[in-house]
Amino acid sequence: MTIYGDYSRARIGWFFGLSGWQLGTLTVAVLPVAVAVSRSAWASAGLFLVLWALLAVVVAVPVRGRSVTGWLAATLATAAGGLMGWTRFRARATRGAVRDPAQADLPGVLTSIEVHEGPPYGPTYRRVALVQNHAARTWALTAAVVHPGLGLAEASERDGYGRGLSQLLDVQVKTELVSEVILQVRTVPEDGAERADWMARHRQPGAPAAARVINDTLAATLTAASVRTESFVTIVVPESRLSKVAKEYGGGVSGRARALHAVAAETESHLRAAVGASSVEWLTSAELATACRTGFAPGDRASLVEALAAHAAGDQVNTEVPWSMAGPSGADPAPRHYSHDAWNSVSSTLKLPVKGAAIGALAPILSTQQDGERRALMVCYPIVPAGQAARRSTNSEFAADLGEELNARARRKVSTRSRDEVDKVRRIESKLARGNSLTEPYAVATVTVPKTVSAAEAGRRLDAAIRRCGFAPMRLDLAQDVSFAATVVPLGVSLTRRSG
Structure with a gap:
């Protein structure tokens, strides 16, 4: 391995x-x-x-990843926002102030999000949703991905998936458009909505009573033991890069959409071939709104499935979630958790272990421990341009050489950890010289539980799961709302906070 x-x-x-x-x-x-x-x-x-x-x-x-001045500035900003009421969110729908149902009404860092319906794309002529972030000056496309997983994969197959992911990132560097590739996985206990609908449509009135009892018992047992998984891949392109390419396609939103479609097609081919995804579907505006709503309120999924089943049966039922109601009805960030609707969420980042990690090591994080609990994991790959990567590698190697020289002149014994860091810097520089790309990945995990369950206890269970994977957790205090949006809502929000 x-x-x-x-x-x-x-x-x-x-x-x-x-x-x-x-x-x-x-x-x-x-x-x-x-x-x-x-x-x-x-x-x-x-x-x-x-x-x-x-x-x-x-x-x-540093104190838990930040300097003292950083903690002081963050604490004062959070306190000022709370006193002024800037951090509290109440949806316009709760006040009867919705003017345009297609206008997104989302809290916090998602306030500047605008979703456009793109032109027809692909052989099925799907209108893929274009996510524009006015504050970060970025555009994003999101795809729902189905992957066979790593549970039964051999070591050689896992290594192939790792090489495929590396190839995908190398291709994104060469396109000179994509700035981030974001992978999101959400797991939630199975609600049994699809099975209940199937049984209601196929159960015969004259069926034997014993068969009914067996089916009902199996449904209750399997539903309690099952977990539903949703995976998303989001590509983020800065406006500064996209605007130049969009001129070749006619400019405007349509030109940007066609440029993004070209990037999406290239990304999809690598996801299917090298990474091993069995299905890649770029989400439409309605599908993306549904994914956002179920991200804020996991319990709403069952009602949406029932609405789809009723619509398929011929009933006049609205199956779409308008963007004006895709967010929470109310949200209140706290220092150590994020409160939205009837749910609380706790987020922690993962510190990379010194000894390294194998593919699939993060799987225990997604294992739910309690009824109604949802786990989510986001891994973000910020793409570093080739020229910038070369400069960083050169500066890091220069700093390593200078540090060795200063330590030698001061006759200071260098620790094993410092020597390992210097060796890694030189290995990275060697790989860059051979054509590999440079990225600065990070991961954030989030647990969501009903408000009837202690958020602090759920956070401790999440941290314990992270430690079981061999990583060190660090609670993202004073940034729980941003962490939730980046981890759970597939709209291209990240923690790098870079503008286009």
Whole structure:
């Protein structure tokens, strides 16, 4: 089994693990201490030394992934937003203020989302939904993907899937359009809606009573033990890149749609061939709205299935979810969880293990532990352009060489972890020189439970599942709403926060 561990920190510290700006700040801040010592002003030197130590803690010591200044800024911003009422969301439908049912009414970072219905695409002439994010200046397409999974796959087959994913990312670099490839998987306990509809349509009035009892028992037992999985792949293209290519197709939304269709076709071919997907369906606006609604309210899926069954039987039933009602009726972010409708969600990011990981190692995260619980996992692959990747690799290698030289002159013993980081940097540079692409992947997991269940307990179960996979969890405090949108809602939202 192949273990993947050739990943490195984005920046290698020049000296004692410090980056350039951190080392410069601390060096300048220590000058008053040196001046006071040269003048034998020991009291002033002691005071300046205490202030320098406090500055070092603020600048150089991370606390759960953020610096002290980062936590202070995030806490003040969250408190100010809560006091001003900016973080509370109430849907326009709850106030009777809906003017256009096709206009999306979504909370938080999804407020700037606009969904366009594209021109016919593919042999079935599906009108694929185009997701425009005005705040991030990006466009996105989302596909529902069916994959056979890795549970029964041999080691060679898993390695083939890994190479296929690498080829997919290499192709996205060469297109010079896609900035992110986002993979999302949602698992929720089976509600039995499809089976109940099938039994209602096929059960005969004169069937034996014993057969009825057996079927009902099987339905109850299998439904309780089954899990439904939904997988989505989203490609994100910045407006700055897309606008240039869209001019060749006539410009406007139609031109952008045709340019995105070309990227979608190329992505679909690699998903089916190299990655092994058995089905790839690019979602229409109605299907995407349904996916968003079931993301915010997992319990609504059964009623939507019943509506589809009634419509297929000839009843006049509306089976589509308007975008004005695709979001929650109300949402309130809290520091450690996200509250939406009758549900609470808790999100944690995954820290890559030093020893590496194998394909399929994240499977236990998606295993639900309680009735009504839903698990979701998002893996985002930000695509780094070839020129930028080469510059980063060169800078990282230069920083590694400089750090080794400074440590040698200071006669400081280098730790094994530091030597491993330097070796990884050089291996990455070697792979880039041979034509491989560079990406900065990250993963976020989310658990959603009804409000009758403790959100803190659900978060602890999620963290325990992450640790069972060999990863280290880190709760995304003060960013639970953004994490939920990126993990559960397939609209191309990510945590990189890069504009086009």
